[in-house]
Amino acid sequence: MSQPFIEARNIGKQYGQDIILENVTTTVEEGEFITLVGASGCGKSTFLKMILGTEQPSSGELLLNGEPMPNEPGPDRGIVFQQYSVFPHMTVLENVVAAKGFQKASLTGYLFGNEKRQARQEAAEMLTQVGLSHALNRYPHELSGGMKQRLAIAQAVICKPRILLLDEPFGALDPGIRADMHRLILDLWRTHKLTIFMVTHDLKEGFYLGTRLWVFDKLRHDPHAPNAYGASITYDLPVDATQDSLYQEIDDQLRPTKSTTMTADLTERPT
The missing domain is CATH 3.40.50.300 (P-loop containing nucleotide triphosphate hydrolases)
Structure with missing residues (x-):
């Protein structure tokens, strides 16, 4: 068994x-x-x-x-709450890249060089999956409630969790x-x-x-x-x-x- x-x-x-x-x-x-x-x-x-x-x-x-x-x-293990857990000072794309950066075992989670370019590409692909490819450069305050929740889901799934x-x-x-x-x-x-x-x-x-x-x-x-x-x-x-x-x-x-x-x-x- x-x-x-x-x-x-x-x-x-x-x-x-x-x-x-x-x-x-x-x-x-x-x-x-x-x-x-x-x-x-x-x-x-x-x-x-x-x-x-x-x-x-x-x-x-x-x-x-x-x-x-x-x-x-x-x-x-990724999580999405009812209240949108996004960073208001970052664009949609930057929010998802930041979520990817937080996977790093460092104090800041910042990405540089090829690593950052790869993360931006992955983030753009994920945002396309969740229907936000047209909003990469918008800020959270410019998004509707549904769009903010799509962004929060992209942040969670970009880290490739086994459990959501x-x-x-x-x-x-x-x-x-x-x-x-x-x-x-x-x-x-x-x-x-x-x-x-x-x-x-x-x-x-x-x-x-x-x-x-x-x-x-x-x-x-x-x-x-x-x-x-x-x-x-x-x-x-x-x-x-x-x-x-x-x-x-x-x-x-x-x-x-x-x-x-x-x-x-x-x-x-x-x-």
Whole structure:
């Protein structure tokens, strides 16, 4: 039996007396696209940060190729946030070249000579892939929200990560632009053979983009101590084999304030 690419063994995460995650156990094969949904504060972004290396489990093990996940970020793991992580004083091209330079084991990450020319060529090619070839010399303040997010994705993918982490990357975009970004991220996933983890609050987005959907929720609740128990993965579903009734059950679970007497329009559900 082959070794999983990523494995979580009974992971727990706690901040003081507040328990965020508990008993998270799962495996992921290289090349999968996992979408994570759940209520705000249930630990989805915390799990992403553990993969990135900026947070560590309080208990249990998180393994990459059978070894402990590195406890600091590295070029093998790229991340894109909802808020655009770009440098406002640099052009679009310079932003992507800078991301490439930060891979260097130096204090500044500056590139010179042939190395810089090669990085600029790679950056221009990446920007073409994400649809920004016409904006190489623009500054971030001259870009729309969708263009800024394309730039942030180019910064992450230029470093050739094996794992791409997306923390609600499209939440601030309008529906039309989000559809374009969906096509872009699916194309990059296939082209670069990435393993992707994406946090989203949009269940339809989760089912449309991923190969597997994880629902994070608490199995135990104490109304007098709401942070006494942590969330775990309550559903782990292949997105192409989920019945409409289960889809509706998860949707109602994620949006408990919605009247359960209202029937969702499942005819719009992506297939």
